[in-house]
Amino acid sequence: MTAVVRDYGLVGEDSRLAIDRGLVEAEWFRPPIDPERLTALQVRTNARAARDTILWLGLLGVFGYLAFRALGSWWAAPAFMAYGALYGGAGDSRWHECGHGTAFRTKWLNDVVYYIASFMLLRQPTLWRWSHVRHHTDTIVVGRDPEIMFPRPSNLPTVLGVYLPVVLLPKAVWRTIKHAAGRIDDDARDFIPTDELPKLKWESRAYIAVLAGTAVWCVAIGSIVPALYVGLPTFYGAWLMVFFGALQHAGLREDVLDHRYNSRTVYMNPILRFLYSNMNYHVEHHIFPTVPYYALPALHQEIKQYLAPADSSTISAYRRIFATLRRQWRDPTYDDPRPDVPEVSSPERTYVNTGLTAWAGDVHDGMIDLGPAEGLAPGSARRVDRGDATYALYRLDPEDLDPEDSGEGDPSSEFVLSDGLCTHGQAHLAEGAVLDCMVECPKHNGCFDLRTGEALRYPATEPITLYDVTLRNGRVVSRLAPRDPVT
Ligand code: FES
Structure with missing residues (x-):
């Protein structure tokens, strides 16, 4: 051949x-x-x-x-x-x-x-x-x-x-x-x-x-x-x-x-x-x-x-x-056969960190409903889509929060909303690891500070935008207004 x-x-x-x-x-x-x-x-x-x-x-x-x-x-x-x-x-x-x-x-x-x-x-x-x-x-x-x-x-x-x-x-x-x-x-x-x-x-x-x-x-x-x-x-x-x-x-x-x-x-x-x-x-x-x-x-x-x-x-x-x-x-076209790879019934992308995607649609008093606070465990994230835009909603572990940042027991201080996509390569950050007030990208381990949006680790170099977020009646809500950018 x-x-x-x-x-x-x-x-x-x-x-x-x-x-x-x-x-x-x-x-x-x-x-x-x-x-x-x-x-x-x-x-x-x-x-x-x-x-x-x-x-x-x-x-x-x-x-x-x-x-x-x-x-x-x-x-x-x-x-x-x-x-x-x-x-x-x-x-x-x-x-x-x-x-x-x-x-x-x-x-x-x-x-x-x-x-x-x-x-x-x-x-x-x-x-x-x-x-x-x-x-x-x-x-x-x-x-x-x-x-x-x-x-x-x-x-x-x-x-x-x-x-x-x-x-x-x-x-x-x-x-x-x-x-x-x-x-x-x-x-x-x-x-x-x-x-x-x-x-x-x-x-x-x-x-x-x-x-x-x-x-x-x-x-x-x-x-x-x-x-x-x-x-x-x-x-x-x-x-x-x-x-x-x-x-x-x-x-x-x-x-x-x-x-x-x-x-x-x-x-x-x-x-x-x-x-x-x-x-x-x-x-x-x-x-x-x-x-x-x-x-x-x-x-x-x-x-x-x-x-x-x-x-x-x-x-x-x-x-x-x-x-x-x-x-x-x-025969350079020959591959080590992998006949036993199982079929996965729903091979579509699975949002592994949360198991679900929330579609934010409801608006009350200018605040957009991002879903219930309950069910988002400390140290995890949820993907939130609204129209063509996609976001990541995180719940930080209260133990990781600086007392000065934690709003003196205000539970809404545990929640952070950011752009959904990593600034390096378009991976969704809701699938990443939430550790020590950072999110680590699931694709190449780039890291972002969830208090400032700053990129902390290569290959991510550009910051992510953070948005306002608060709690109302047990639900996470936001105006989707960007917080002050990193200086
Ligand atoms: S896609 Fe996020 S670090 Fe590369």
Whole structure:
């Protein structure tokens, strides 16, 4: 069979085709889920993320120490292997979770771990933040997703090149050098906002400075040992990152708006799940990216009836992957079949946070009725539509309210009304997570302050408008008058 050559670049023919076919920034399938259960699953805890981070860094320190003590003997090899796997392998899922901002409850803790792990993986933080946003928007859509691991048609050398990894990392080094020189490639320009591009130059230069400093140290002492701890582990530990990463989407269907067909959930033992931060529940993560990694097993139990059966083990998943990749060498149109994806009787979009949409129509004394206050639990949201306009109505947890903001016990201070759509990408905010007086967008984890409307977290940068809201006879009402904008 003649290979169909597709353009996996982000500015080529397949990019245009993806737009024409309605695959770009599209609506994706979401299974039904109990809104209260989802709210509970979205809760973050610093304690759990701190425990796992300390364990990860602690193991890194222990194996680094053992490797140092074993220098000059063969025992150094397994010790460095474990050190590298934790650095260039397990670092990947820490990078990922903290990039989503879901690991820790406290924002700056996510940021600190994200920057450390980004360096370990030689990923410029800004480049990869936006790359991953695109990956979630257009997951393995050819011409749109910059994180497709196995472009088709693959062959033995290209697959080995990913696993060894003799292709990806030299490419990453070269890209870092080019970006440090201010030569930003077209693919990066396609998914990074223009005003963010200058950061790439400085982040790349900072990386090169640290790596060059390590190289100078090596030369000064006539030993490669410093580089074995900083820089080289990105390469010799990357096998674990690839080992896990390939499980996510390899061989699965391209260009489909349903994560059940293009992502893979695999059961793993607790040690692998620790190293991989539960990202083996990858279908669940893509459908509900606001759920932190430690709640993914519970999310899996909630929605598994709507998903294809999970692969029973890493070995069985790899058997299927290699069988599929082998067939794709001959037939690039072949996909890992997913015959067991259940039909969902009402596949229309489900407003998961509330289970309902209120249509605001009644007007009394100029106040528009947004529905009963009762039934909107603290920490949840409801979509409200009026004509062509759509809004999100939130009820904040009274414990999160500052006494000064809480109107001295005025219950209406718990209610907030905002624009319905995220200012980044048109996702409905009523489907997001309401946490700590913020709403987190269900699509890319952008955050907005529900006291001011301010955008608090990338990729959202523009504020949302907040509207007046009060209670009358147990119902939430509003004039839909915008509150003062953020100054
Ligand atoms: S759609 Fe991207 S952060 Fe909301």
